[in-house]
Amino acid sequence: MAIDFGTCFTTAAVRVEQAGTAASGVVVTAVEIENSRYLPSLVCLDDDGRLLTGRAAVQLAAQRPERAESHPKRALLRQSAVLLDGGEVATAELAAAVLARAADEARAQRGGTEPVRTVLTHPADWSPGDLDRLVEAARLAGLDAPELLPEPVAAARFHAAEVQAEGDGPIAVYDLGGGTVDTAVLRREGSGFRAVAVAGDPDFGGRDLDQALFELLRDRALDLDPEPWQRLWGDRTPASAHQRSQLARELTLAKESLSSTGTVYLAVPGYPEPFVVQGGEYRAAVTPALTASIVLLERTVARAGLTPAELGAVVLCGAASRTPPVADLVAARLGRIPDLAADPKAAVALGALTDPPAPAGVDTGADAGEEAAQDAVSADGSRRWTVAHYPDEVDPELWF
Known part of the structure; x- marks a missing residue:
């Protein structure tokens, strides 16, 4: 079982080895939770003090936002506890609620x-x-x-198994999630990958792109008539909380729609007509921040001692990687068209359980498999890949 605990959504996958059956072989599938591959990471405290996840949590949070933590992954890193409805709740417990829900659904699938x-x-x-x-x-x-397992490594595994047209060259990964961006360059060696360089920004992700769209909408509303906007965001009643929650969901949907359409319409309570946002103005608003994150990818490739032309592939993954103009900016700065997974968010969970095909002519026997599996065992029993915080380079003997 693999779980990709995300800032905004969490995904899970299971791997089953069907030896000795008519359909023998290894099968890796995503886990569906409430008819979706994407479990909201939001957690909400109910009337009995239980931590809710999934649709029940989203529904209650819309009415009682003071009981909800929208991004428990970020909270886990930044503080030991949060205030929900006036009481302290450990952030580890919030994260545990999401992990347990995903694990329970994975077990139920089997x-x-x-x-x-x-x-x-x-x-x-x-x-x-x-x-x-x-x-x-x-x-x-x-x-x-x-x-x-680092997320870019999982994404590279998934890509190598799904797309083999580029050959066995190094793979650069740009992983733009809801709350973070990761970059990595991985080299195919033996039956696995060696991380050559990794870097990331824990403070930039899809949420920041939502915020850029929010600011476009806010400025337009204030220019037209500031009073309804100020009333919407100043009123602390449950009805206004629900309206704000609904608008936040519509902003996320609008951001996703702009990847395939040139115009979106956003209705704001208190205004008689919906506001129109053009794709061009949204792209102009997010391009500076996105460019900075892609410069991080460019530098990661340089740290690996490579030029973009020497890469076998540039892979985009993460829930926000479809955002315009990510692919265009990567192509402009690296001089090559990136590959986007059909399901860029689920690719990480699926890749965590995927065995990439070995390069041509490489022995995949027991020795190679054992070498590829080398890692470190911590005092708590967890098996970790040794990746330093913001490294210029990782251990050259490290395999994934």
């Missing part, structure tokens, strides 16, 4: 069977202390001694 192996993915730049917090949350969720 008839209640316990997994023989559990993998948790994480941003490549997380420090050992950050990983300690994730392992503690996993322990509270009943997931002892998990394997920890």
Whole structure:
């Protein structure tokens, strides 16, 4: 079982080895939770003090935002507890609620069977202390001694298994999630990958793109008539809280729609007509921040001692990677068209359980497999890939 605990959404996958059956082989599938591959990471406290996840949490949070933590992944890194409805709740417990829900659904997909192996993915730049917090949350969720895998590594595995047209050259990964951006360059060696360079920004992600769209809408509303906008955001009643929550959801949908359409319409309570946002003005608003994140990718490639022309592929993944103009900016700065997974968010969870094909002519016997599996075992029993915080380069003997 693999779980990709995200800032905004969490995904899970299961791997089943069907030896000795008519359909023998390895099958990796995404886990559906409430008919979706994407479980909202939001957690909300109910009337009985229980932590809700999924649709129930989203519905209650719209009415009682003071009981909700929208981004428990960020909270886990920044503080030990948050205030929900006036009381302290440990952030590890919030993260554990999400992990436990994903794990329960994964087990249910396999008839209640316990997994023989559990993998948790994480941003490549997380420090050992950050990983300690994730392992503690996993322990509270009943997931002892998990394997920890950097998200770009999982994405590279998935890409290598799905697309082989580029050959066996190094793979650069740009992973733009809801709250973070990760970059990595991985080289194919033996039956696995070696991380050549990794870097990330824990303070930039899809939420910031939502904020840019929000600011466009806010400025337009204030120019037209400031009173309804100020009333909407100043009123503390449950009705206004619900309206703000609904508008936030519509902003996220509008951002996603702008990847395929040139215009979106946004209705704001208190205004008689919807506001029109053009794709061009949205792209202009987000381009400076996106460019900075793609410069990070460019520098990561340079740290790996490579030029973009030497890469076998540039892979985009993460929930926000479809955002215009990500692909265009990558192509402009690196001089090559990137590959976007059909399901860029689920690619990380699926890739965490995927065995990439070995390069041509490479022995994939027992020795190669054992070498590719080398990692470190921490005092808490978790298996971790040794990736330093914001490194220029990782251990050249490190394999994934």
